[in-house]
Amino acid sequence: MTETILRAKGVSKRFGGTLALDQAELELRSGEVHALVGANGAGKSTLIKIITGAYSNDEGHIYLGDKEIHVKSTFEARKLGISAVYQEFSLINTLSVAENIYLGKLIRRQYGPIEKIQWQEIQNNAQKILDKLESDIKPEAIVGNLSVAQKQLVEIAKALSNDIKVLIMDEPTASLSDNDIENMFKVIKGLKEKGIGIIYVSHRLEELPIIADRISVFRDGRYIRTMDIEEAPKKVIIENMVGTSMVETKRKPCSTDEVLMEIKNFSSGTKFQNINFLLHKGEVLGIAGLAGAGRTELVRAIFGVDQKDSGEIFIHGKKTVIHSPADAKKAGIGFITEDRKEEGLILNMPLHTNLGMTILDKLKRIIGLDLKKEVRLMEEYIQSLKIKCRDSGQKAHNLSGGNQQKVVIAKWLATEPKILIMDEPTRGIDIGSKNQIYDLINQLAEQGMGIIMISSELPEVIQVSDRIMVLAQGKKTGELDNQEVTQDILLDYATRKQAV
Incomplete structure (x- = not known):
């Protein structure tokens, strides 16, 4: 059986009087794309923010491999090998691709009393990461001039610049064209082959059979169930998400000649x-x-x-x-x-x-x-x-x-x-x-x-x-x-x- 690299057990989180997450569970295996689905407000975002150190949990435990971890910041999460690519990018448009990838961890060398940033080494390392992603983006390109799909690849490159074990992707295809989505799936499959575990948050249920191995459903802050993707047709996923079967809204024509x-x-x-x-x-x-x-x-x-x-x-x-x-x-x-x-x-x-x-x-x-x-x-x-x-x-x-x-x-x-x-x-x-x-x-x-x-x-x-x-x-x-x-x-x- 594939190794479990990340596990959340009995995780709860309150915001004031609101219970946002109630005894949540999640198990991620190496080389797996694990889809996380649920209605807005189901607790998905709260859970991934706890895993990445943006929030602290009130109850429960997070394990990386066999070791329990207490992540206090996103910086600490990255050091542990946990990174996230969110729907809203955290890039600085006026900087180059290489500068964005190595922001906060620029390579420096001491020359006597003087410390110098190794720009050429940074450019070369950024190029190697972009090559792994089969991207034609240049490290010296200014991020503000890139397309949405290219910016997403830069975010993934940022994550890969750390020794990454877990990658969380929040709505990665929401703003992409069909062609860009196809390319993104190729990148994700390449990361899977390297043994990286991927938590994949998406509302586009139709794409899950193409990319996901398993799927966990959350509803109203609670973990509902985990299914192999072969056992999870769209109808079953929706019923678990909303707690009942959905009736598709039919258009009622009421257009006039005016x-x-x-x-x-x-x-x-x-x-x-x-x-x-x-x-x-x-x-x-x-x-x-x-x-x-x-x-x-x-x-x-x-x-x-x-x-x-x-x-x-x-x-x-x-x-x-x-x-x-x-x-x-x-x-x-x-x-x-x-x-x-x-x-x-x-x-x-x-x-x-x-x-x-x-x-x-x-x-x-x-x-x-x-x-x-x-x-x-x-x-x-x-x-x-x-x-x-x-x-x-x-x-x-x-x-x-x-x-x-x-x-x-x-x-x-x-x-x-x-x-x-x-x-x-x-x-x-x-x-x-x-x-x-x-x-x-x-x-x-x-x-x-x-x-x-x-x-x-x-x-x-x-x-x-x-x-x-x-x-x-x-x-x-x-x-x-x-x-x-x-x-x-x-x-x-x-x-x-x-x-x-």
């Missing part, structure tokens, strides 16, 4: 060219396309975040000039960004403050702001959107990803928009939270809101949309009524070069 918004001749350099489309009252318009198709760039230009070269917007048939997000908000448009942590929330602020910042005009009084109204509104959204939190005064960074996303949605619903743009609204969140967001999209459309939804998950686009517009290399290559549309059809349009 046009809410018309986009005419939108162009911006090579990002997108000559885009035209209509959005109807009560309609969900899906935008599909591969990475680099120009989907996000298009909606950011519509919302006034980024400048366009040309194009017109008509809302209710009236030409509307939008130069900034403030103009867009005034015109009745809301925008749920794809990056909730960088652009959607102020993480160290309370939930009610995050909501209040989008509706300052509604909170204004003769003197100051109506903060009681701000709190009351947030409490109402906590109830209606089923946001798991202590109360509206809790800081956003303490919430799970799915609950943070619901707070972003609440912020924009509070502005009472007629049109809501949702860019990757379910990225990095669990299947239960996804279904809640699908239900919400249905409800908003039934109320007459027009919704534009971008998603890289083609089954999601098909499930949620009334019509689907497809972009490829900045061009509109297709516009389809969602009747008998398949992933193959969407992929065909997403790889065409001819605009329609």
